[in-house]
Amino acid sequence: MTLPDYAIEAEGLVKIYPATKTTPEMHALRGLDLKIPRGSIFGLLGPNGAGKSTFINTLAGLTKKTAGTVRIWDRDIDERPRDARAAIGVVPQEISADPFFTPRESLEVQAGMYGVPAKERRTMELLNALGLGDKAEAYVRQLSGGMKRRLMVAKAMVHNPPVLILDEPTAGVDVELRRQL
Template sequence: MFVTSLTQSGPENAVEIRNLSKTYKAQGRRPEMKALSDLTLDIPRGSFFGLLGPNGAGKSTLINILAGLVLKTSGSVNIWGHDISTDTRAAKRAIGIVPQELNIDPYFTPSEALEVQAGLYGVPKNQRRTEEILHAVGLSDKSHAYARTLSGGMRRRLLVAKALVHTPPVLVLDEPTAGVDVELRRQLWAYVRKLNKEDGVTVLLTTHYLEEAEQLCDRIAIINGGQLIACDTTKHLMGKLDSKRVTVMLTEDLADVPDSLKGFNVALIDSRELQFTYQPSLVRSSDIITAVQSAGLKFAELSTQEPELEDIFVQLTTKTQDPVVRP
């Protein structure tokens, strides 16, 4: 719909980051702080890419560098083949940023806000798609209402619309569903998915909702302490955690875990539920089932639970001890 022809002929990587570092200089009593340290990362063209990390990991600093709001200390960043330092204007035209903050002029209507934004990017009036974009984000019926009358979810969608006025091949969503109700969140993701799948827009997402990243992203990078600690396809990343759970629902009450099962990592959740946590590389689920049966226990139900992205995230970010100071 918007940028298909452009994205089909773009560079292999929509964003290329090489040895990127950012150090905030000491100010007053605040010591020098290193937010990013030698970060190298590729975001493939057409991907739905998740950027995850705990608070203070360096995500916001990276997004602000991409947006041109923060100057890097060293390293290089290319957006759609344009260096942000030597080809700044072209790099900025290639990216649309949806910020966390709802920074919208309350006295502008959505239609006016998009017209102003398009003017700032130098989009000729005969090439502006104000009505088309407002319809796409579900704001057609509010196009002439003052922004101050819009709900939080509508304002969030207006931010997405503003980021699209100049037809960027790269869209950055920084915590886009914070404070948005479930239904509006669903509508927003349906639209962004369409941009990604049908129009080829490369999407970079930061979110605290890990289930969103797991469902939406085809690749995920995790940063902690300003450094990249993991980057892979979502499927491969999920497979790196050597841990699974088996839950056994018993037919009769149990006062304690039988001695023959205490060699496993097992917990009696209530009188009729045993939960086993095991490493597939060392133990098979069939071994657990055999052991339960050998203990003379009968079960009514058995279920297995695959690792979730949250498990991966916690494992990687808690075991990473990094000396980098976070701002």
């Protein structure tokens, strides 16, 4: 199997949010052209409102683009949406974990949603790698903010995606955890 040259490719990517009664039409992305090589670490920087989250949400399949082409791991998000989503793991800016689940249960549910067979799941491997192995059976609501952030990273990795997107992964975490992440 030949690996693609690019992890992510965007050509002429446009996203226009339509006007509402109270807000005018908003151009979040204006013809974005970007190629991120496989194996690279890439930082997307810009001020608030520059379209960074819109771009990430488009990659994740959460926002529908207005125009342009996007490929994740050489899978077009329009032609092969399911395959494209399987090739990407996203750590969102906001923490979103069910407070009544344990970290182990959270990862098991996430793996099930991606169709990862039970025998191929790496739940404890991921929890241990992110320093959460000893909290596997604690409820998420009992975890510190930094631990919840690490759980979000683990959830993004349950299906072993070749592309990992971290949307402000160090927001609200201490300096030591930033280094670990």
